[in-house]
Amino acid sequence: MKAAEMRAFRKTLEAVRSRLRGDVSTMADAALGRNGDEPVGHASTMPVHMADIGSDAFEQEFTLSLMASEEDTLELVEQALDRIRQKTYGTCEECGGVIAKKRLEALPYASTCIRCAEKLEASSFRPRQPR
Numbered sequence: 535m536k537a538a539e540m541r542a543f544r545k546t547l548e549a550v551r552s553r554l555r556g557d558v559s560t561m562a563d564a565a566l567g568r569n570g571d572e573p574v575g576h577a578s579t580m581p582v583h584m585a586d587i588g589s590d591a592f593e594q595e596f597t598l599s600l601m602a603s604e605e606d607t608l609e610l611v612e613q614a615l616d617r618i619r620q621k622t623y624g625t626c627e628e629c630g631g632v633i634a635k636k637r638l639e640a641l642p643y644a645s646t647c648i649r650c651a652e653k654l655e656a657s658s659f660r661p662r663q664p665r
């Protein structure tokens with residue numbers, strides 16, 4: 535992944551992290567932008583406070599669906615930021631393959647490629663990751 539791309543994802547992740555830290559108890563039916571062609575549940579989305587974010591990182595099509603709890607999501611975000619620091623961001627933790635950029639745009643803290651995520655979901659090896 536290019537450094538500029540990684541910077542953009544880091545910005546997004548940092549914005550998500552500060553929102554999770556500052557506003558973990560408020561839930562709202564606000565989606566961050568429109569969905570592409572990937573179906574994402576609308577039942578649980580995160581509150582959006584664009585003024586607090588103050589960043590154009592969210593202008594990309596990007597929807598956060600909270601299938602895990604905020605704490606779990608925060609943990610995933612922290613791990614993703616770690617991977618950016620170690621420059622392994624965008625690499626699947628299971629198979630070492632490349633995580634599609636489209637998947638990362640929809641789910642910036644994804645740690646596995648879509649194929650591994652589906653496998654893990656099927657085996658219930660670890661908590662489900664939203665797609």
Ligand SMILES: [Zn+2]
Pocket residue numbers: 626627628629630631646647648649650651
């Ligand atoms: Zn994989």
